[in-house]
Amino acid sequence: MNSFLITKILSQMKMRTLFAFFVLSTLVAMPAFAQKGLEVGVRIIPQSVWIINDDDSARGDGLDFTRTWGMAYGVQAGYNFLDFLGIQTGLLYSGQGQKYVGDGSAGFETLQVKLNYLKIPLLLKVNSNPDAGAHFVATFGVQYEVLTGAKYVVDDVDFDVNPQTLNYIKLGSQFNIEEAYANNLAAVFSLGARFRVSDSFNLGLSFRGDYSLTDIENKSLTQGSNSVFSADRPTTANLTGGIMIEANYILGSR
Structure with a gap:
């Protein structure tokens, strides 16, 4: 078994462990924070997704961007310091990437880059009454x-x-695709409304977007002694925007 496969298996185990730990921690914390404004919820986000790179955008008919859709879903936990101010975190699984069409000069007529992420946000929440x-x-x-x-x-x-026939990152390079991408940090915002169903339950509808603050590509990747990425390739970023549908439960009474 090669080292990359072992690393991948360990990474998947860590993700499952992290998810289980988050859910267990939330359940354990419920009694302690019930009177202090703890809320938990679930959300699903149909989203438009993009991979932004200046070189790719300039390649013309050989690499034309097309509209790409993805789906994200997950759980959140928040703590409300005041009626109008709180913090949120959670776990969000997101399928994203980019679709392209080409004229054959880059070795394809259709190409889709598919990326999957586990997103862990830390957010400040503000709201009205x-x-x-x-x-x-x-x-x-x-x-x-x-x-x-x-x-x-x-x-x-x-x-x-x-x-090796694909001229997307570098013609002739043969590498494990997952190794060509990296974990990253992103900025996040959402804006919308929540609708009160009862004192302890509400539904929400918001626009949510995020944009990478760090390079999503592993520019240090090599094939033998040669770099897979050209030295002058600019930073690559993910961009997503979608409608977040959420359901939230408030633990205890305000």
Whole structure:
């Protein structure tokens, strides 16, 4: 078993352990924080997703961007210091990437980069009167994004290893695709409304977006003694924007 496969298996085990720890910690904390404004919730986010790179954008008909959709879902826990101010964290699984169409000059007619992340946000939440039937809510902050999978779909065929005939990152390079991408840090914001169902339960609808603050590509990746990425390739970023549908439960009474 090669070292990359072992690393991948260990990474997946760590993600499952982290998720289980988060859920268990939330359940244990419920009695302690019930009277102090703890809330827990679930959310699902149909989203438009993009991979932004200046070199890729300038390649013309050989690499044309097309609209790409993804889905994110997960759980959150928050602590409200005041009726209008609190913090949030959670775990969010996100499928994203980018679709391209080409004229064949880059070795493909259709190409999709598929990336999967586990996102861990730390957000400040502000809102208007939570006792109203509907109230404004906004969040902003940062999130750490752990890469959990990556592959290319070239002309409807899945690849875990870069095809040597593909001129996307570098023609002739053959490397494990997941190794070409990296964990990253992103800025996050959301803006929308929550709708009061009862004293302890509400539903929400918001626009949520995030943008990478660090390079999502592993520019240090080598093939033998040669770098996979060109030395002058600019920073690459993820961009997502979607409608967040959420359900939240307030523990205890305000």
